[in-house]
Amino acid sequence: MxxxxxxxxxxxxxxxxxxxxxxxxxxxxxxxxxxxxxxxxxxxxxxxxxxxxxxxxxxxxxxxxxxxxxxxxxxxxxxSEDLSIEPIAGQRPVALLVGIGVLVLSVFFVAVSADGGATGAESLTAPKVDSITQSSTVSATEQLTDDVPGADDEQVDGAENDPNINQLGRALFTDYVFAFEVTALLLTIAVVGAVLLARKPKGELAPMPDIVVRSAHSPSSTSSNSPDGDGEVAPADDAAAASTEETA
Amino acid sequence: MELTSTWYLVLAAILFAIGTVGLLVRRNPLVMFMCVELMLNAVNLTFVTFGAELNDIGGEISVFFVLVVAAAEVVVGLAIIVAIMRRRSGTTADDISVLRG
Structure with a gap:
């Protein structure tokens, strides 16, 4: 099944x-x-x-x-994006090659670890067979909760209906509580950053307009999405403008 | 045939490789982001597999944190993409190399 x-x-x-x-x-x-x-x-x-x-x-x-x-x-x-155009010559074969390489390498390491050979680690598939033969999740759960320090028996009895979430919560709020707090900080920073970035730039956010203004020196490239030449011309102008500013 | 954890690991490797290829091939930054999500998911599958196999809840805890980091990353990344796209619509990943920090 x-x-x-x-x-x-x-x-x-x-x-x-x-x-x-x-x-x-x-x-x-x-x-x-x-x-x-x-x-x-x-x-x-x-x-x-x-x-x-x-x-x-x-x-x-x-x-x-x-x-x-x-x-x-x-x-x-x-x-729709036109997928028939290949912007960089040979990008797709190389990408496919890299993908196959990643696949082969990871499958190879899985096979090695399953055999328990080259790494010297004990076989990874052996405990799985054991847990299958235990045949019930309840016994596995009891085994798990025994490892958790300070888990008293009444909690474990109440946890039998939904063992997974209780295990997860207990581990998250005891052993990993510091990482949990850091996570909260990370989310706060992400929200602040997203609000700052997505706001319409009015005066305060100077850097983004700068790029457009400088690339406007070359007449053809004012935000017209010219496919290739734009990327080549703008940095050169940029560097030239910067150097003239420095010399002046 | 018996279902061992090796099956799950191989499936996760396949998903990760597909995500890698997509990240390298596609040029739309949104689709590239989705490919990154796919790769993170493959890693999550690996974590859960090892957690179930070794009878350790730490695997699932790791998935928890990966989820949170992925969510934060998507929020910031999409904000950057919105900020860029607002200026020049139809931008591909190649055009973003103009930015130069």
Missing amino acids: ELVVFLIAGFFAILGAIGLIASRNPVHSALSLVMSLFAVAVLFLNQDAQFLAAVQVIVYAGAIVVLFLFVIMLLGVDE
């Missing part, structure tokens, strides 16, 4: 991933990403990580992808 679930979810995860990188329209890419994320959530469920599966759906599919779609709609970049 678990194998069937894995095969179906894995198929959809890979299908969504391929759809993400192959579809021309960014909206289609975002929806493919949702499919892939849902499939990974099913795989989380398959491994008894119920809370993370729910968080995956809520945070990734519910918040992050919606944020992507929101930005796509806001900026109006949902036209």
Whole structure:
């Protein structure tokens, strides 16, 4: 049963991933990403990580992808991108080569670690077989809660219905509480940064207008999205202007 | 056939490789961001697999923090993309190299 679930979810995860990188329209890419994320959530469920599966759906599919779609709609970049043009010569073969290299290397290391060979570590698949033969999540749960210091028995009894989230909460608010606090700080900084960046620049944010103004020295490149020449001309003008300013 | 954790790890490796290829090939910064999310997800799958295999809740805790960092990264990254796109719409990743810090 678990194998069937894995095969179906894995198929959809890979299908969504391929759809993400192959579809021309960014909206289609975002929806493919949702499919892939849902499939990974099913795989989380398959491994008894119920809370993370729910968080995956809520945070990734519910918040992050919606944020992507929101930005796509806001900026109006949902036209199809022409994928037949290859901007840098040989980019795609090299990218494919790198991808295959990453795949082969990681699969190789998985195989090595599963054999327990080259690293000298003990076999990684052995504990899995043990936990399968234990055949019930309850015994595994008791084994886990025994490791947690200070977990008294009444809590564990109450935790039997939903062991995963209780385990997670206990670990998060005891052993990892400092990292949790730092996370709060990180989110605050991210929100402040996003508000600062996304605000319309009125006087205070000088650097962004500077680039446009200087590249306007060359007459053809005033924000006209000229595809290639713009990137070449503007820095040269920039450097020339800077040097003349310095000499003056 | 028995479902071992090696299956999950190989699947995560495949997803990570697909995300890498997408990040290298696509030029739309939004799609590149989505590919980064896909790679983070593959790593999350690896964390959960090892956590389940070693009977350690630390794997799932790691996924928790990866989720938070991914969310913060997306917020800041999308704000940057909005700020750039507002100036020159239809920008690709190649044009952003003009910025020069």
